[in-house]
Amino acid sequence: MQESQNSLPLYFILLIPAFFVTIWCLSCWAIARVSGWSLLSKRFTAISEPYGDTKSAGPYFYTVYTRFLCHYSSVIRLVAAQDGLYLSVSFLFRFAHPRLCVPWREIELSQTKLFWRRYIVLTLGAEERIPLRVPERMARKLGLLEGTPQQDRKLLSPFQQK
Numbered sequence: 001m002q003e004s005q006n007s008l009p010l011y012f013i014l015l016i017p018a019f020f021v022t023i024w025c026l027s028c029w030a031i032a033r034v035s036g037w038s039l040l041s042k043r044f045t046a047i048s049e050p051y052g053d054t055k056s057a058g059p060y061f062y063t064v065y066t067r068f069l070c071h072y073s074s075v076i077r078l079v080a081a082q083d084g085l086y087l088s089v090s091f092l093f094r095f096a097h098p099r100l101c102v103p104w105r106e107i108e109l110s111q112t113k114l115f116w117r118r119y120i121v122l123t124l125g126a127e128e129r130i131p132l133r134v135p136e137r138m139a140r141k142l143g144l145l146e147g148t149p150q151q152d153r154k155l156l157s158p159f160q161q162k
Helices: 010-033 037-044 135-143
Strands: 055-056 064-065 070-071 076-080 085-088 100-102 105-115 117-124 132-133
Touching: 010 037, 037 132, 055 135, 064 085, 076 135, 117 135, 132 135
Parallel strands: none
Antiparallel strands: 055 076, 064 070, 064 132, 076 085, 085 100, 105 117, 117 132
């Protein structure tokens, strides 16, 4: 039998998914570098699950902005726990985005406006200074605004503010 000239070789069919997976991973890696996630992961990679009382928000219906206005729309989950703020990214975007746990002593709180909306800015890491802009609604759900003054300050655990 003669092979049809219009059919694709088998190796080409296998290369197409490999190509897309490679592009996807490279995109996730580049976003992690630009946004500051990879810089934070050097010191704050989570080694355990959140413990004690926790409050969580996300990932759906929230757009979170980081450094250079990189945004993570509906992919970041934040969990406020007694020992720190846990950040994780949805499964499909997890390449180069390990789970993070930033201790409360390494977080500063301020407010800003971005695109006509008010955001709470969590500056992560005393050395790294990576801004994480979260919507006020998300910050309230996490308990970050309970009893806090409106100026810049070091952030205590939401569970210690009561």
